Amino acid sequence: MRNIKLKVTYDGSCFHGFQVQPGLTTIQGLLEEGIQALTGETVKVIGSGRTDAGVHALGQVVNFRTTSSIPIARWKPALNSRLPKEVRVIEAQEVPEEFHARYSAVAKSYRYLIVTEAPVNPVLDRYSWRIDKPLDRKAMQEAARLLIGRHDFAAFQTSGSSAQTTIRRVIRSELSLIQGVFPPAWGETTVLAYDITADGFLYNMVRNIVGWLVKVGEGTLDVAEAAKIFAAGDRSLVGKPAPACGLWLMEVQY
Numbered sequence: 001m002r003n004i005k006l007k008v009t010y011d012g013s014c015f016h017g018f019q020v021q022p023g024l025t026t027i028q029g030l031l032e033e034g035i036q037a038l039t040g041e042t043v044k045v046i047g048s049g050r051t052d053a054g055v056h057a058l059g060q061v062v063n064f065r066t067t068s069s070i071p072i073a074r075w076k077p078a079l080n081s082r083l084p085k086e087v088r089v090i091e092a093q094e095v096p097e098e099f100h101a102r103y104s105a106v107a108k109s110y111r112y113l114i115v116t117e118a119p120v121n122p123v124l125d126r127y128s129w130r131i132d133k134p135l136d137r138k139a140m141q142e143a144a145r146l147l148i149g150r151h152d153f154a155a156f157q158t159s160g161s162s163a164q165t166t167i168r169r170v171i172r173s174e175l176s177l178i179q180g181v182f183p184p185a186w187g188e189t190t191v192l193a194y195d196i197t198a199d200g201f202l203y204n205m206v207r208n209i210v211g212w213l214v215k216v217g218e219g220t221l222d223v224a225e226a227a228k229i230f231a232a233g234d235r236s237l238v239g240k241p242a243p244a245c246g247l248w249l250m251e252v253q254y
Contacts, residue, residue, distance in 0.1 A: 001066050003099055004075060007091035008060045013126055013245060014086045018060070023235040027051070027087060031062060034082040039068040048101045048252040049108065049201070054244030056127065059109075059251040062100045098253075107171060107253040111208045113178075113246045117190035128191065129206075129210075129246040135217030137192065140175055143216045143226045144194065147209065149172040154233035156212070158204035158241065166233075168205075172197040175213075195250075200230040207241035215239060 008027070016024040020032070031045045048061045061073055069157045070078065075092035083089070098104075113128035124130070145171045147153075154166040178191040194210055212229070215221045223228070 001067060001097070002066050003063055003095050003097050004072070005061065005063045005093050005095045005099060005101070006075070006079075006089050008062060009058050009088050009090055010056065010060065012051060012054050012056040013226065014084070015053065017051060017055070018047050019050045027057075027060070028062075030083055030087055031064075031079070034079045035064060035066070037082050038070065038078055039066055041052040041066055044132045046101045049249065050103050051247075051249055052204070052244050053157065060249055061096065061101045061105075061252040061254075063099055065133065084163075097250040101181075101252075104254050105252050107197055107199050108249065109172070109251040109253075110201070110206045111248045111250050112194040112196075112206060112242060112250070114192040114194070114210075114214070114242075115190070116192060124191075126245060127248075129243050131218075133218065135192065135214065136219065137175055137177075137217065139219075139223055140202060140213045140217040142223045143213055144173045146177055146223075146227055146230060147174065147196070151206060151230075151234055153202055153205060155230050155235055156205045156208040156236055157202035158208065159235070163202055166202060168198050168200050168202065170198045172198060185214055206239050206247060207244065208235070208238055210242035210246070212238050214242065 010027055016026050018027045020026050020029045028045050032043060035043050043061050043064045043066060045064045072092055072094050076089045079089045115124050115128045115130045150169040152166050153168050157166055173196050175192060175194050178193050196206060216226050
């Protein structure tokens with residue numbers, strides 16, 4: 001039995017999330033169908049995480065087990081020929097039997113994109129959260145730094161999670177401006193990127209954090225109030241999560 005690891009990128013706005021759901025098109029479902037078409041085997045694709053509907057990925061990692069003798073170099077082109085253009089396998093390798101895309105991961109990195117100054121553009125709006133008002137980036141950065149380290153992130157967990165603990169260690173939590181990404185014809189564009197790396201994430205954790213940070217940026221919360229909400233661990237105090245369209249799974253570390 002071979003254990004195959006794939007690195008996958010996808011436009012999440014086209015699908016109902018990663019996890020298989022009856023009657024709906026999902027990333028896991030498409031990969032399993034593609035593998036079955038190649039090998040004749042019914043396999044279970046294991047993902048590093050279950051991205052929600054509308055969430056994108058540049059570096060999702062999956063693995064599956066197969067008895068197929070297809071050379072490793074052929075998996076990428078063969079699967080891509082059977083996947084929609086919105087989903088691409090970008091790497092394939094054979095890994096040891098014990099490798100597990102989810103449980104072997106030591107950290108994951110997400111990026112969230114916010115557009116604050118730009119003309120209306122359907123491409124931008126498909127992949128980011130448009131907020132038509134200035135944000136206090138300095139205050140947001142100060143709040144973001146509160147998350148670094150090992151903490152209880154219960155305040156940022158949406159109900160429905162099966163996580164046994166809400167303790168996580170955040171390695172990176174910072175904001176930056178992206179410049180020079182978009183054509184001049186689109187006019188003045190300010191894209192704010194929030195990057196977070198942690199040893200694990202709770203259900204909707206990043207989107208809830210971004211919603212909390214935006215409240216700080218708008219002035220609805222000051223940094224001291226935001227810190228109290230984080231420490232209280234009460235999800236109801238955080239407010240609505242940021243929309244899925246701005247969230248990107250960037251990398252999984254092993």
